[in-house]
Amino acid sequence: MARSIAQDRRPPPAGSTSARQYVNQWTEAEALGAERVRAFVLILRTRGCYWADLKGCSMCGYAKDTLGRSATPDELAEQLAAALRAYRGEPYVKIYTSGSFLDDREVDARSREAIVAGFAGRARRLLFETLPEFVSADTLQPLRAGFGAEIEVAMGLESTQPEVLLHYVHKNSPPEAYLAAADTVRGLGLRAKGYLLLKPPYLTERESIDDVVTSVRIAAPHFDALSVNPVHIQNGTVVEWLYHRNRYRPPWLWSLVEVMQRGAADRGSTRLVTFPTAGGLARGPHNCGRCDRAVLAALEEGSLSQDFEPLAGLDCPCRSEWATGMRLEPLGVEA
Numbered sequence: 046m047a048r049s050i051a052q053d054r055r056p057p058p059a060g061s062t063s064a065r066q067y068v069n070q071w072t073e074a075e076a077l078g079a080e081r082v083r084a085f086v087l088i089l090r091t092r093g094c095y096w097a098d099l100k101g102c103s104m105c106g107y108a109k110d111t112l113g114r115s116a117t118p119d120e121l122a123e124q125l126a127a128a129l130r131a132y133r134g135e136p137y138v139k140i141y142t143s144g145s146f147l148d149d150r151e152v153d154a155r156s157r158e159a160i161v162a163g164f165a166g167r168a169r170r171l172l173f174e175t176l177p178e179f180v181s182a183d184t185l186q187p188l189r190a191g192f193g194a195e196i197e198v199a200m201g202l203e204s205t206q207p208e209v210l211l212h213y214v215h216k217n218s219p220p221e222a223y224l225a226a227a228d229t230v231r232g233l234g235l236r237a238k239g240y241l242l243l244k245p246p247y248l249t250e251r252e253s254i255d256d257v258v259t260s261v262r263i264a265a266p267h268f269d270a271l272s273v274n275p276v277h278i279q280n281g282t283v284v285e286w287l288y289h290r291n292r293y294r295p296p297w298l299w300s301l302v303e304v305m306q307r308g309a310a311d312r313g314s315t316r317l318v319t320f321p322t323a324g325g326l327a328r329g330p331h332n333c334g335r336c337d338r339a340v341l342a343a344l345e346e347g348s349l350s351q352d353f354e355p356l357a358g359l360d361c362p363c364r365s366e367w368a369t370g371m372r373l374e375p376l377g378v379e380a
Contacts (some may be wrong), residue, residue, distance in 0.1 A: 055113050057113050059113050067089050068090050070085070071086050072085055081349060082137050085137070088141045089116075089141070090111065092113070094144030097144075100217070103282060104242065106285070118156050139172045140172065141173070144174075145175040146174060157187075176201075177225070182233060186233065197236040198235055202260070204257075205263040207220060227267040231269070237268045237270075239270070243275040243296050244276050244300070245276065246287055257304045257308065262308075268315055272319060275300075295329055298321075298340045301330060305344065305348075305353050319348055324337065332364075332367070333361060333362070340359055340361075343356055
């Protein structure tokens with residue numbers, strides 16, 4: 046019997062014990078304007094993204110870390126209580142649900158308000174993610190009132206090119222929906238952050254660089270911040286299927302360097318950052334292995350300081366291999 050998409054992507058419905066425990070929590074380097082701070086990162090255990098049940102994105106495997114069902118308000122309250130015990134007053138808080146924080150199927154309205162209120166008076170900025178169809182004054186205004194400080198609404202725009210979103214990333218909304226949602230967020234006095242994807246499947250290295258640079262230029266007027274996210278290989282995804290058949294390589298870090306240098310010239314006053322997941326690993330963005338650590342450190346420093354000029358001083362023998370590979374891409378071969 047054929048399995049459904051949801052069965053392939055999601056775990057079986059979890060019991061009460063695991064449903065009362067969040068997925069993960071850590072702190073990481075961030076910036077509030079020119080100030081370097083620590084950010085408190087929390088991944089709540091919810092049902093996750095509804096789009097994963099219908100089609101899902103080609104690079105996203107986060108549904109496998111979900112609850113397999115909707116969380117009850119009591120379960121979410123216990124996750125929040127545990128998170129607040131771990132919270133040490135970090136000024137920047139990021140809350141993820143492997144989907145949309147504003148989707149009632151993942152986090153009901155009262156639980157959303159309680160979660161935001163739990164950090165009110167302590168954090169100066171709170172970030173959560175959503176798909177654009179859940180952005181509205183009705184969903185956002187109660188959260189703004191309950192938090193009292195900056196709220197940042199993040200959305201996975203990925204690309205401003207409709208064909209890339211539809212055919213390569215498999216998103217459910219066109220770029221215009223993300224740009225309009227960002228305008229709505231900012232019109233309500235909140236911050237909008239967009240994620241841009243470096244090297245979705247079926248794009249060459251050069252095409253993916255140009256796609257992100259173009260997307261920075263088009264999206265920057267609509268967002269307060271743009272984060273360039275290089276693809277890393279997640280389990281159970283189209284990208285992993287291609288990777289195991291030697292038909293996909295995660296992006297080079299040199300590609301990310303070029304994106305940040307070129308993008309910085311077109312971003313206007315919009316903050317441009319990149320904090321690659323699995324950087325330097327085989328399943329993440331990487332170079333030759335010898336220069337990866339230095340390149341990643343320079344990218345992080347540029348993201349925090351917003352000064353990307355030092356990236357011009359980076360070099361390694363593998364940079365010529367990267368450049369040669371891109372010259373050979375039109376011939377369908379690799380260096």
